Amino acid sequence: MSNPVAEHYGQPNLLERIDSAFASLGKDSAHLTTDDLAPVDQFHTGGMEATAEMARLGEISRDENVLDVGGGIGGPARQLSSQFGCHVTVLDLTEEFVRVGAALTPRVGLKDRVSFQQGDALRLPFPDASFDVTWTQHSTMNIPDKPLLYRELHRVTKPGGRMILHEIMAGPLQPIHFPVPWASEASFSYLSTPEVVQENITSAEFRQIKWIDASEHAQKWFLARIAALRESTPSPLGLNLILGERAPQCFQNVMRNLQENRARVIQAVFARP
Numbered sequence: 001m002s003n004p005v006a007e008h009y010g011q012p013n014l015l016e017r018i019d020s021a022f023a024s025l026g027k028d029s030a031h032l033t034t035d036d037l038a039p040v041d042q043f044h045t046g047g048m049e050a051t052a053e054m055a056r057l058g059e060i061s062r063d064e065n066v067l068d069v070g071g072g073i074g075g076p077a078r079q080l081s082s083q084f085g086c087h088v089t090v091l092d093l094t095e096e097f098v099r100v101g102a103a104l105t106p107r108v109g110l111k112d113r114v115s116f117q118q119g120d121a122l123r124l125p126f127p128d129a130s131f132d133v134t135w136t137q138h139s140t141m142n143i144p145d146k147p148l149l150y151r152e153l154h155r156v157t158k159p160g161g162r163m164i165l166h167e168i169m170a171g172p173l174q175p176i177h178f179p180v181p182w183a184s185e186a187s188f189s190y191l192s193t194p195e196v197v198q199e200n201i202t203s204a205e206f207r208q209i210k211w212i213d214a215s216e217h218a219q220k221w222f223l224a225r226i227a228a229l230r231e232s233t234p235s236p237l238g239l240n241l242i243l244g245e246r247a248p249q250c251f252q253n254v255m256r257n258l259q260e261n262r263a264r265v266i267q268a269v270f271a272r273p
């Protein structure tokens, strides 16, 4: 593997490590629910609650076709499908995530509604106007060419469809503290300010419907998580399976970046006219 982003995320044998974590909790990992998997497959601030909030903001409805770009091992995709009844295609750069996501999905009974494909957000392997909804959730922080990203998302979104995002962006004070969950160091982290992202998206001819700065809410969520972790024995099933020993430091740094105004969390909905 030569791509530093895929290398950062793609630690080997993830499925085997998830299986052993379930085994050590006395749980049969052949039959799972989206809730069972949430500690390891919702790789963003706010967990399942944030995913549901995005779906409500974007008015996702039954049987819509959603493309989740940078969908990781598929937690948001499986939740969207089970909770809101849509069909979801996950596209992700990291081969290991695509393999693990595809293996976990039948175990929650969603094989016919959620599919996985390896690929790059900057070269989406889909024809024009393929999806009712395009979705990114904490997946654009490693992408330098955001104007091209939003042109690609616009191209594959159907006219009348929506693009929904939940992303970490740059705060007014830079640089950020590293490591963070998306990068161990600065060479492959590309945060743009909310103003620049808004400009990139509207230049790609999306029309803004909703734009919410959720940074304060994200900070409260982190504080609650950090407090809960201090009070209980850490579970073997968590994002530590992806981030390894650096996980606590990565999360502390996201918290610190938010507190010091070096990072912002934005939720937004855009329409493709």
Ligand SMILES: C[S@@+](CC[C@H](N)C(=O)[O-])C[C@H]1O[C@@H](n2cnc3c(N)ncnc32)[C@H](O)[C@@H]1O
Residues within 6 Å of the ligand: 005, 006, 009, 041, 042, 043, 044, 069, 070, 071, 072, 073, 074, 075, 076, 091, 092, 093, 094, 097, 119, 120, 121, 122, 136, 137, 138, 139, 140, 142, 143, 181, 182
């Ligand atoms: C922090 S994870 C978020 C995963 C998922 N969206 C979630 O919320 O659980 C970021 C994801 O973005 C993916 N990613 C980064 N750059 C990408 C690119 N250029 N194209 C596709 N996926 C990308 C990574 O492989 C990783 O799975």
